Amino acid sequence: MQQHHDTQGIPPGCPAHGNAKLYGPEFGSNPEATYAYLRSLGPSAPVDVAPDVEVTLVTGYEAALGILQNSATFVRDSRRWSALREGRVPEDSPALPMMGYRPNALFSDGAAHARLRQAVTDSLATVNERQLVRQTQQSAAYLIGNFSTDRLGQADLMAEYAQPLPLLVFSDLFGCPPEIGDRVIAGISGIFNGTPGADETLGTALAELIALKHRRPGADLTTRLMEHAAGLTDEEVLHQLVTLLSGGTAPLAAAIGTSSAIYLSEDWPTALPVEDAVSHTLWNYAPIANYAGHYPIHDVELGGRTLKANHPVLISFAAANTDPKLTEHREQLSGKAHLAFGAGPHACPAKDPAFMIAVTAVETLINRLPDLQVRVPFKDLTWVPTPWSRSLVTLPVQFTPRPATPAASGNAHPQAPQPSAPTAPRPTAATSRPAAAPHPKGLWSRFLAWTRGE
Template sequence: MQQHNGTGGPPPGCPAHESVKLFGPAFGSDPEGHYAYLRTLGPSATVEIADGVEATLVTNYQAALAILKDPSTFPRDPRTWRALNEGRIPADSAALPMMAYRPNALYSDGAAHARLRQAVTESLATIDVHRLARQTQQTAEYLISQFNGPLGQAELVQEFAGPLPLLIFGGLFGCPPELGDRIIVGLTGIFNGTPGADQILGGALLELIALKRREPGDDVTSCLLQHRAGLTDEETMHQLIPVLSGGTVPLTAAIGTGVALMLGDDKYSSGLPVQDAVHEVLWNYAPIANYAGHYPVRDVELGGRVLRAHDPVLISFAAANTDPSEYRELGGQAHLAFGAGPHACPAKDPALVIAVTAIETLLNRLPDIELRCGFGDLAWNQEPWSRSLVTLPVRFSAPAPLVRRMPAPEARAASARPAAPAPVAAEPAADSQAAAGKKRKGMFSRLVDWINGE
C-alpha cells in the first residue's frame, strides 16, 4: 500500500503526539486541515471519533480502496470490537449509534451478507428512475411553495435539502401518509438523538411491513418482502433502517452542498450543469466523510503502522477522495463517495437522480436565487460522520409560475390507501375526531394533499 509523505504540523487545537479529534468546532471549521496533518503521519493514523473512542482512520486513496475490497481480512461485523467487548466504550457513547452491530447487510459478511445484500440490491433495482425524477420534482416544488421565512428568504437545509429525501423515500417505500409521517419523525429523531425515536421508527416500519404483507404494491418494501431470500418481518425492518437512513442524511448533504456550489462558486455562473456540481460534491465534500468500520481479523501492517486485530479501522472517504497523491477527474466515477467493494452503496443511481433533479427544480423555480452570505462563510457540522452544511440561507424574488398538473398515479394511490388502524382508548366526538385528524397531519400527509390539489 502506498504511503504519501506530506508536510505540515498538527491542526489548530490538536497537540502533536496525541490522537486527532474528528469532532468539535476545530474539526468542523477545518476538516481539510486535519486530513492534511493526518497524511503526514502515513496512510493511516489514530483518531478520536467521540469522547474516549479511538479508531484508525485511513486517509490514503489506494489503502482505502484495498481495505474496502478485502472483506476477508477486514470484515464489517463490529461484534469483535475489542474495546467494546472489554467494556471500554461508554454505553451512551455518541459513536455507538453509528458503529454498533445491527442485523443487516451493512454489518454482515460472507453468506449472510450475500443473502441480505442481494435482497436489498434487487429490490432497489426495481425503482423506475423516470417516475423517481417526477416524484422528486413534485416534492421539490411542494417544499418551495411552503417556504415560511421572511418574504423572499429561506433556509434551505431545514426547509428543502433536509425534508426532501425523507419525503421521497416515504413514497418509494409505499408508505401511507400517516405511517410516512411517523417514519419521518423516527428517522429525524434518531439523528437528533430524540428519546424514543428508535421505538417510533421500528413500530412504524413493522406496521408498514404488515400492511405490505396484506396488500403488496409497486414499491421497495413489497419487493423486499417478495424476494426469494425469504426475509422475515424483523429482517426486513433491519434492512429498511440503513437504506432509509443511508439514503436521507447523505442526500441532504449532497443537495445542500450542491446548491451552495451552484450559487457560491464563480465557475458555475458560466453555465456549468448541476450534474458537475454534484460530482464535485462527491469528490471534494464527500457526504459520508468518515465511516465504514472494519475490524481486522489479524494484525496488519500498513505503511509502517500496525492495524491491530479487532480494533476499528474507519475509511475517510473525504480524505481519500482528496488525496494529493492520486490523479482526480472531477467528472469521473473513481471517487469513493459511494464506497467500493461488496459493501458499496446499492442506490447510487437513484441518489444521483434525486440530487440533480432537486437542485435543478430549485434553480428553475427560483431563477434569481442567491446566497445571503459568501460560500466561505457557511457553517459545517462538527461530527466525524458526514460533511454537511448547518444552514444555507438564500434570498430570491417571487418564484416562477408553477404549471398546474394532474396528481401522479402513485400520489393518488398513496392518498387512497389507509394506514394500519391504531388502537384507541375511547371513541371521541365527531368534531374532536376531525380536529385530531387535522392536528395529526405531518409533512408526508401534507405533500400528498398538495399533489392531489387539496
Template sequence: MHQSAGSHEPPPGCPAHGRTPLYGPEFGADPEGYYAYLREFGATAPVDIAPGVPVELVTSYSAALRILQNPSTFVRDSRRWRDLNEGRIPADSPALPMMGYRPNALFSDGAAHARLRNAVTDSLATVDEHRLTRLVQRVAEYLISQFSSRSIGNADLVADYAQQLPLLVYSDLFGCPADIGDRIILGISGIFEGSDGANEVLGGALMELIALKRRHPGDDVTSRMMQHSSGLSDAEMANQLVTLLSGGTAPLQSLISVGSALMLGDDRYVQTQSSAGLLVEDAVNDVLWNYAPIANYAVHYPVHDVELDGKVLKADDPVVISFAAANTDPALAQDRALSGGRAHLAFGAGPHVCPAKDPAMVIAVTAIETLLNRLPDIELRIDLKDLSWVPAPWSRSLITLPVRFTPRAPQVRQAPQSAGSGAGAGRPSAPAASAKNTRWSKFLTWLNGGV
C-alpha cells in the same frame, strides 16, 4: 469553501503525542487541515472518533481501496470490536449508534451479507429512473411552493428543502400511507436530532408498514423486498429499511444542499451573460470528490494483525475509512484528472459499495435542477466561504443555506394520475380524517389538489 491546510502543525486541541480528536468545533471548521496533518503519519493515523473511542483513520486513497476491496481480511461485523467487548467504550458514547452492531447488510459479511444485500439491490433496481425523476420533481415543486410563497422571499435550503426532500421521496418509494409515513419521517428525523423515543417511533411505524405490505403488497420497494427470494423475516425487513432511510437521507441532504451552494455561489457554476457555467452534474460530482457527504465511516475490523504501508493494524481494532481524506489525497491528483471524475470513493467500493448510488444521483441532480428552474433568480444571502458546517466526524453537511428570491404566488394544483413509484399504488387509501398536519400527509394532500 475549502479551508487551508496551514503548516500541518497539530490542530488546536490535539495532543503533541497520541490521538487526534476528530470531533468538536475545531475539526468542524477545518477538516482539511486535520487531514493534512494526519497524512504525515502515513496511510493511517490514530484518532479519537468520539471522546474515549480510539480508531485508526485511513487517509490514503490507495490504502482505503485496498481495505474496501479485501473483505476476507477486513470485515464489517462490529461484534469483534475489542474495546467495546472489554468495556472500555463509554456506554453513552455518540459513536455507539454509528458503530454498534445491527443485523443488517452494513454490518454483515460473506454469505449473510450477500443474502441481505441482494434483497436491497434487486429491489432498488426495479425503480424506474423516469418515474423516479418525476417523483422528485413533484416533491421538489411541493417543497418550493411551501417556502417560495412567503412574502419575505427568504429560505434556508437545508431545513426547508434538502432535509425534507429525501424523506418524502423515500416515503413514496416505500409505499407509505399517510399515517405511517408521518411517523416514519418523525422517527428518522428525531434520530438525527437526538430526540427521546425517536427510535421506538420509527421501529413501530416500520413494523406497521411491513404488516400492511404482507397483507396488501404494492408497486413499491418494501413489497419487492418482501417478495425477494432471500426470504427476509419481518425483523430483517425492518433493519434493511432503517439502513436505507438512515444511510440515504443524511448523505442526500448534504449532496443537495452543498451542490446547490456551489451552483449559487461558486464562480465556476454561476451562469452569467458571458458564460454558461458548469452543469448540475458537475456540481454534484464536485461534492462527491471534495465534500464527501459520508466523510468518515465504513468501519472495518482486521481478522488478524495486518501490516499496511509499514504500520501494523491490530486484529479486532476498528479501522475507519476517511472518504473525505482519501478523495482529496494529494497522491491522487493526477489519477483524478485521468479518471474523468468517476473514481471517487464517496459511495464506497468493493462488496459494500452503496446500493443506492444510481438513485441518489438522480435524486440529487433532479432536486437541484428543479430548484434552479422554479426560482431562476435565487441567490445566496451570504458568501460561499462563510457557510457553516456541522462539527461531526461522520458527515460533511451544512448547518444552514440561507437564500433569497422573488416570492411566488401560491399555485393551484390538479391531482395527477400517479405520484410516482409508490404513493397511492397497491395499498388501501388512508381516510381523509386521519391525515395530520405533518410532512408526508401534507404532501399527499397537496398532491391530490389540496393546499
C-alpha cells in the same frame, strides 16, 4: 472551486493534545486541517470519533481502496470490536448508533452479506427511473412552493428543502401511508438530530409498515424486499429498511445542499451543468465523510503502522478523495473514481438513483427560482461538527417571492377523483361528544394532501 486548507497553528491531534478529535466545533469548522495533519502521520492514524472511542482512520486513497476491496482480511461485523466487548466503550456513546452491530447487509460478511445484499439490489433494480425523477420533481415543487411564497424572499435551503426532500421521495418509494410515513420521517430526522426515543419511533413505524404490507402488498420497495426469493424475516426486512432510509436520506440531503451551494457560488463556471456540481461535491465534500467500520481478523501492517486485530478501522472518504497523491493525476481518472459511494463488495447499491435524485433536486430548484442567490459566501458556510457526515448546517438564500398558487399547482400526477365518504348519522344528544382536536399532520401527510389538491 478549490478547497483551502488552513493548517497554521497547532493542528487538531498534535501529540501534546492526544488523538485528533473528529467531532466538535473545531473539527466541524475546518475538517480539512485535521485531514492534512493526519496525512502527515501516514495513510492511517488513531483518532477519536467520540469521547473515549478510539478508531484508526484511513486517509490515503490507495490504502482506503485496498481495505474496501479486501473483504477476506477486513470484515464488517462490529461484534468483533474488542473495546466494545471488553466494556471500554461508554454505553451512551454517540458512536454506538453508527458503529454498533445491526443484522443488515452493512454489518454482514460472506454468505450472509451476499444474501441480504442481493435482496436489496434486486429490489432497487425494480425502481423506474422516470417515475423516480417525477417523484423528485413533484416533492421539490411542493417544498419550493412552501417556502417561496408569502414571505420576504429568504429561506434556509437545508431545513426547508435539502433535508425534507429525500424523506418525501423515500416515503413514496417504500409505500408509506400517511400515518406511518409521518412517524418514519420523524424517526429518521430524530436519529440524526439526537432526539430521544427516535430509534423506537422509527422501529415501531417500520414494524407497522411491514405488518401492513403483509395484509396489503404494494408496488413498493418494502413489499419487494418482503417477497424476495432470499426469504428475509420481518426483522431482517426492518433492518434493511433502516439502513436504506438512514443511509440514503441524510447523505442525499447533504449532497443536495452542498451541490446547490456550489452551483450558486460566484466561483462556479456558468457553462458547467448541475451534474458537474454534484460530482464536485462527491469528490471534494463527500456526504458520508468518515464511516465504513472494518475489523482486521489479524494484525496488519499499513504504512509503518500496525492495524490491530478487532480494532475498528474507519475509512475517511472525505480525506481519501482529496488525497494530494491522488489529486495530482485525478483528471486522468474516471469521474466516478471517487469513494463517496464506497467501493468493493459493500459499495452503495443505490449510487445511480442517489445521483439522479440529487441532480433532479438541484435542477428543479434553479429552474423554479431562476434568481436564487446564496446570502453567504461558500467559504463562510458552516458545517455540522460530527465525524460521520459533511453537511451544511444552514444554507441561507434569497429570491424573488412567488405569488401563492392553488394547492395542487404543479402537480405532475393528478389523482383520480375519490368517492365521497358515506354521510355519517347525525349524533343524538345522548351520544354527542365534543369533537376531539385534530392531530397535527406531519410532512408526509401534508404532501399527500397537496397532491390531491386538498
